[in-house]
Amino acid sequence: xxxxLFERLTVIGxxxxxxxxARRAMQDGSIAREVVAYDASPTVRTRVAELGIVHxxxxxxxxxxxxxxxxxxxxxxxxxxxxxxxxxxxMRTGAILTDVGSTKQSVIREIQPFLRPDLHFVPAHPxxxxxxxxxxxxxxxxxxxxxxxxxxxxGGDPEPVAKVAALWQLCGAMTREMDAAHHDRALAIVxxxxxxxxxxxxxTADDLEGESRNEVLQFAASGFRDFTxxxxxxxxxxxDVFLNNREALLEMLARFTEDAQAMARAIRWGDEEFIVDxxxxxxxxxxxxxxxxxx
Amino acid sequence: xxxxLFERLTVIGxxxxxxxxARRAMQDGSIAREVVAYDASPTVRTRVAELGIVHxxxxxxxxxxxxxxxxxxxxxxxxxxxxxxxxxxxMRTGAILTDVGSTKQSVIREIQPFLRPDLHFVPAHPxxxxxxxxxxxxxxxxxxxxxxxxxxxxGGDPEPVAKVAALWQLCGAMTREMDAAHHDRALAIVxxxxxxxxxxxxxTADDLEGESRNEVLQFAASGFRDFTxxxxxxxxxxxDVFLNNREALLEMLARFTEDAQAMARAIRWGDEEFIVDxxxxxxxxxxxxxxxxxx
Ligand SMILES: NC(=O)c1ccc[n+]([C@@H]2O[C@H](COP(=O)([O-])OP(=O)(O)OC[C@H]3O[C@@H](n4cnc5c(N)ncnc54)[C@H](OP(=O)(O)O)[C@@H]3O)[C@@H](O)[C@H]2O)c1
Ligand SMILES: NC(=O)c1ccc[n+]([C@@H]2O[C@H](COP(=O)([O-])OP(=O)(O)OC[C@H]3O[C@@H](n4cnc5c(N)ncnc54)[C@H](OP(=O)(O)O)[C@@H]3O)[C@@H](O)[C@H]2O)c1
Numbered sequence: 186x187x188x189x190l191f192e193r194l195t196v197i198g199x200x201x202x203x204x205x206x207a208r209r210a211m212q213d214g215s216i217a218r219e220v221v222a223y224d225a226s227p228t229v230r231t232r233v234a235e236l237g238i239v240h241x242x243x244x245x246x247x248x249x250x251x252x253x254x255x256x257x258x259x260x261x262x263x264x265x266x267x268x269x270x271x272x273x274x275x276m277r278t279g280a281i282l283t284d285v286g287s288t289k290q291s292v293i294r295e296i297q298p299f300l301r302p303d304l305h306f307v308p309a310h311p312x313x314x315x316x317x318x319x320x321x322x323x324x325x326x327x328x329x330x331x332x333x334x335x336x337x338x339x340g341g342d343p344e345p346v347a348k349v350a351a352l353w354q355l356c357g358a359m360t361r362e363m364d365a366a367h368h369d370r371a372l373a374i375v376x377x378x379x380x381x382x383x384x385x386x387x388x389t390a391d392d393l394e395g396e397s398r399n400e401v402l403q404f405a406a407s408g409f410r411d412f413t414x415x416x417x418x419x420x421x422x423x424x425d426v427f428l429n430n431r432e433a434l435l436e437m438l439a440r441f442t443e444d445a446q447a448m449a450r451a452i453r454w455g456d457e458e459f460i461v462d463x464x465x466x467x468x469x470x471x472x473x474x475x476x477x478x479x480x
Numbered sequence: 481x482x483x484x485l486f487e488r489l490t491v492i493g494x495x496x497x498x499x500x501x502a503r504r505a506m507q508d509g510s511i512a513r514e515v516v517a518y519d520a521s522p523t524v525r526t527r528v529a530e531l532g533i534v535h536x537x538x539x540x541x542x543x544x545x546x547x548x549x550x551x552x553x554x555x556x557x558x559x560x561x562x563x564x565x566x567x568x569x570x571m572r573t574g575a576i577l578t579d580v581g582s583t584k585q586s587v588i589r590e591i592q593p594f595l596r597p598d599l600h601f602v603p604a605h606p607x608x609x610x611x612x613x614x615x616x617x618x619x620x621x622x623x624x625x626x627x628x629x630x631x632x633x634x635g636g637d638p639e640p641v642a643k644v645a646a647l648w649q650l651c652g653a654m655t656r657e658m659d660a661a662h663h664d665r666a667l668a669i670v671x672x673x674x675x676x677x678x679x680x681x682x683x684t685a686d687d688l689e690g691e692s693r694n695e696v697l698q699f700a701a702s703g704f705r706d707f708t709x710x711x712x713x714x715x716x717x718x719x720d721v722f723l724n725n726r727e728a729l730l731e732m733l734a735r736f737t738e739d740a741q742a743m744a745r746a747i748r749w750g751d752e753e754f755i756v757d758x759x760x761x762x763x764x765x766x767x768x769x770x771x772x773x774x775x
Contacts (some may be wrong), residue, residue, distance in 0.1 A: 189558060211735050212609065256664075274524070291686065312699050312701060312702045313702075314702065316766075326646075331701055332698060332699060334699075338767070345756065353509055353607050359564075370692065371695045371699060372699070372702065374684070374685055374688065374692070374696060374700070374704070375685075375696050375699045375700060375702050375703060375704040376694065376702035376703040376704065377703075379681065379703035379704050379706065379707055380680065380703050381740070381743060382677055382681065382707075382740070382766050383703075383706075383735060383762060384743070384758050384759050384761070384762045385739050385740045385743055385758065386673065386674065386677065386736060387761050387762035387766075388743075388758050388761045388762070388767045389669070389732070389736045389739045390669055390670075390765065391761045391764070391765060392735075393669065397665070397666060397669070400666045400670065401666075401669060401670050401765075402765070402768050402769055402772055402774060403608050403627060403772070404627060404629075404666060404667070404670045404671070405670060405769055405774045405775075406607060406608065406626055406774060407607045407608075407609065407667065407670050407671035407673050408670060408671040408672075408674035408678075408710050409669070409670040409671065409674050410769065410774065410775065411674065411678075411706055411707070411709060411710050412674055412677075412706070413762065413765055413766040413769055413775070414706060414709075414764030414765060414766070414775075415703050415706050416759075416763070416765065417762060417766035417767075418759070418761050418762075418763075420756045420759040420760055420763070421756075423755075423759050424752055424755045424756050424759065427747045428747060428750055428752070428755070431747050432747065434747065435744055435747060435748060436498045437684070438740065438744055440684050440687075441680060441681060441684045442737060442740065442741075444680050444683050444684045444738065445677070445680045445733065446737075448676060448679070448680055448683075449652060449730055449733055452722045452723060452729065452730060453726060453730060457719055457723070459720045460718075460722060460723070461715045461716075461719050463679050463680065464679050464711075464713070464715040464718050464719065465715055466679070466682050466683045466686045467678060467679045467683070467708065467711030467712060467713075468711070468712050468713075468715070469681035469686070470682045470685065470686060470696075470697070470708055470711065471611075471682075471708040471709065471711060471712035472712075473697050474697055474700055474705065474708055477697055477698070479697060479698065479700045479701060479705065480700075480709075
């Protein structure tokens with residue numbers, strides 16, 4: 186057997202993403218010789234041990250990262266800094282610290298103060314997910330055919346960046362390097378704004394009085410339903426994402442609101458051409474997605 | 481064999497809905513002895529004949545409705561009045577005229593001037609659909625397990641209403657009577673607003689400059705994609721729906737916009753509790769949908 190990419194891979198936070206990564210690494214010996222896990226929640230630690238999706242579950246972060254050559258933070262974005270702070274002092278010289286957070290500028294900004302010069306920090310974001318969370322929700326093929334974006338920090342070495350790219354490629358992902366600010370703007374429109382709109386329309390519907398609220402549920406097949414799938418996602422994760430990408434997200438929401446107002450005006454004044462043009466764009470985008478097989 | 485519900489059922493407009501109804505009626509002899517079709521488009525008429533999904537395709541509306549005991553208008557909402565006006569003079573005394581339009585007050589208001597006292601008009605709306613359109617998109621099981629809402633006009637006979645309900649029940653639908661104004665408000669939130677938001681976010685994304693626009697497509701899996709499916713729907717149909725339910729739709733959009741602004745404020749000021757509360761509602765609604773098997 187050829188040398189695996191890592192000797193010891195440590196996953197911190199065994200939710201949907203962390204447990205999927207662990208499962209993949211256990212399945213594919215070329216990723217790491219040993220997979221170690223730590224989660225702040227004792228319930229999750231017990232469950233991960235039961236599931237047998239890692240070689241070893243550690244009782245503390247300190248114990249988990251000892252002698253690991255790669256540590257992957259898979260906790261909510263708001264928990265990245267404290268969980269990094271708790272383990273960095275115990276990491277081995279030359280080891281790689283990476284993360285999977287859905288926002289990148291905030292994670293870099295908050296982890297940087299705790300970094301050591303003898304460690305390599307490589308921020309990354311696998312763009313894959315479902316509306317479920319927790320260690321039971323993960324599966325080893327989650328990242329297949331999806332993108333993982335890597336947002337290297339300034340002045341970092343290229344070799345650890347290449348190793349993190351290799352890690353995700355071994356998980357079946359395509360990888361791409363990108364500036365963190367650019368990442369946050371792109372994700373604001375493709376992911377964070379759609380989630381915000383989905384949560385909001387569920388709230389608007391939930392506020393309707395008795396009878397109307399029931400009808401929303403009963404007649405959901407006519408469009409509403411498509412919004413509720415993504416609105417079923419984890420509150421802690423999404424609260425953190427919204428708060429940690431607020432500038433880009435609020436800017437995209439402002440653009441969207443302007444566009445919705447323009448549509449409202451066109452409806453009010455019967456501007457058929459404008460309305461049809463807007464609808465045609467939706468169709469075009471859908472067609473492009475189907476062409477590039479992302480639909 | 482027992483008596484079918486109708487002797488001759490005429491379907492006007494053989495798109496997704498009309499062709500699905502025709503297919504069902506052809507499959508299930510208890511709906512009608514003969515199924516006749518007419519579409520304004522010669523291409524559609526030729527295609528429907530090729531598909532063999534009706535007994536007979538008529539060359540004119542006049543010919544199609546002759547001797548029919550039930551005529552179903554399945555044209556876009558904006559075409560309901562002209563197509564009703566064109567056929568009503570040739571309908572048989574005592575026949576039922578019904579429609580499938582997604583808005584009900586406007587259809588009733590616009591058809592009423594052309595009605596004859598010896599005909600029965602029963603407005604209805606099968607709440608089922610896909611993002612596809614045209615005669616090839618239809619299928620006989622489209623209405624199964626879905627609701628059809630019937631919005632009887634004031635002073636109408638109960639018997640034709642019962643017959644239209646029976647028609648949709650034979651198509652596998654559950655039926656419910658409802659006031660037209662109530663229908664239009666309910667559909668504004670469950671269907672028309674979600675479509676408006678989906679079209680709008682596609683437009684907002686389409687307006688991004690070069691590189692960012694490509695990224696929207698590539699990273700669509702992270703949420704955006706769920707919005708594009710419903711945004712692929714037919715422009716004529718949706719233009720008509722928006723224009724014909726403008727009051728209720730604009731009111732729901734105003735509520736939604738207020739709610740989105742409240743979310744924006746909470747994100748700007750870091751009001752975690754508010755954000756989590758909103759997200760929790762999304763989850764609750766999703767869970768309710770799963771419970772009542774409409775997810
Ligand atoms: N879900 C997606 O679609 C998706 C996609 C790409 C990236 N991401 C990113 O991936 C990360 C994890 O998301 P997820 O969906 O996997 O979340 P998840 O299923 O909720 O799992 C997160 C896990 O981390 C644990 N945790 C929280 N704080 C911790 C700490 N300080 N130290 C150690 N463990 C801690 C949580 O324990 P408790 O249950 O006790 O809180 C939970 O078990 C987030 O940064 C998210 O932004 C998510
Ligand atoms: N799609 C849905 O999700 C859905 C759900 C419930 C109810 N509805 C309602 O059902 C109706 C039909 O929708 P659809 O999705 O089936 O539309 P569609 O697939 O676009 O089909 C409409 C058909 O009607 C024809 N038509 C247009 N004007 C006509 C006229 N004056 N006389 C005869 N035929 C005419 C069209 O021909 P051309 O192609 O030449 O225009 C087309 O073949 C609409 O009122 C819609 O609101 C739709």
